[in-house]
Amino acid sequence: MRKVDLLDIWKARKRIASIAQPTSLVYSNDLSDVTGKSVYLKMENWNITNSFKIRGAANKILSLTPMERAKGITTFSTGNFGVSVGYVAKQLDIDAVICISNRVPKAKVDVLRSTGARVEVIGTSQDDAEKYSYQLQREHGFTVIHPFDDPYVIAGYGTMGLELLETLPEVDTVLAGLSGGGMYSGLGVALKQTNPKLYLIGVSTERGAAMYESMQAGKPMEVTENNTLADSLLGGIGLNNQYTFSMVQQYVNDILLVNEQQIAKGMAFMLDKHHQVIEGAAAASIGAILENKATLIGSNVVLIISGNRVDTSVVLDLAKRYSQ
Structure with missing residues (x-):
């Protein structure tokens, strides 16, 4: 660390x-x-x-290597971080999968989908969404963009x-x-x-x-x-x-x-x-x-x-x- x-x-x-x-x-x-x-x-x-999360998402994604970008990214989110990841990914032409729980409000889900990222609704908590995000990493080689602990x-x-x-x-x-x-x-x-x-x-x-x-x-x-x-x-x-x-x-x-x-x-x-x-x-x-x-x-x-x-x-x- x-x-x-x-x-x-x-x-x-x-x-x-x-x-x-x-x-x-x-x-x-x-x-x-x-x-x-x-x-x-x-x-x-x-x-x-429309949130501070764009700062962290942009800094992490812009730091990725060309190979990491080519493989795609995934994150888990309560909404705002996912929107920011989706936005940055679209600007850089990177495939992105946003994992959320069913507690995320409709207003945020709609915006998430509008970024062009794939949205996966998994379980009832962010922990459930996190587990699926890491499953995608193991199965497809995506880079996980952690919303805070990075x-x-x-x-x-x-x-x-x-x-x-x-x-x-x-x-x-x-x-x-x-x-x-x-x-x-x-x-x-x-x-x-x-x-x-x-x-x-x-x-x-x-x-x-x-x-x-x-x-x-x-x-x-x-x-x-x-x-x-x-x-x-x-x-x-x-x-x-x-x-x-x-x-x-x-x-x-x-x-x-x-x-x-x-x-x-x-x-x-x-x-x-x-x-x-x-x-x-x-x-x-x-x-x-x-x-x-x-x-x-x-x-x-x-x-x-x-x-x-x-x-x-x-x-x-x-x-x-x-x-x-």
Whole structure:
């Protein structure tokens, strides 16, 4: 296992420049009023594939050899990473198979199919999809593009940290959804190797928080997945986790759990105050702040708005429920 360092992230930034553009940092008057802090939103939902996952997917796929590209690639996903893999594969004319469980919402499945990748629906959990992805590797020689536990993917996600430091070097606290830990592993290297005092908070759903349960147990754990508005936060971290478990241990200061009502409140808040449709995983941090669950260190706070893939029916229901 090789260590991911700051140089890897700078190399990733150069490698993915033609595919993943920098995203905006937007000041939130409303969240600043709620917290008494200066709160900014890192708009990863404005990426070409509408999530931060394009950064890791692009860095990994662009690092493959010509022979690996010719044989094809496969990944397992709760939706957003698969969309990003499918998009990059189409740009580079690489055959791709995306393995998902039957918990992935229709909105994400439709977008997955639109990339031109082959979509395989396997089982009821990301773990089921992962097993099938590795079966395809054994049978057909595909390269598995792991959605988080891979040094190239982690380095790609770390490019967000470089952008944050360039735009707001005074950042004190960063919050984002925490699932497999790829984002926070990359952010940890980029941000904490520059400013060790920077405070990182991961936010997970109460329903199936694999990384949180693993941190509590001191080792990677399997969890049962349940339906949630924050479907992007589902999925195990792998019992043979090589990178993200130890990196989250090293870099993340606190992990918060939010319930479905708090996630919904965060989604409705962004719709009402910022006129932005965001998915539950992106709204988890907002829900935590609105419920005063997060200890915000320092004056400048950044929330990673990680993606916006959500069924229209869910958005309409939230708008109706919270406008009354």
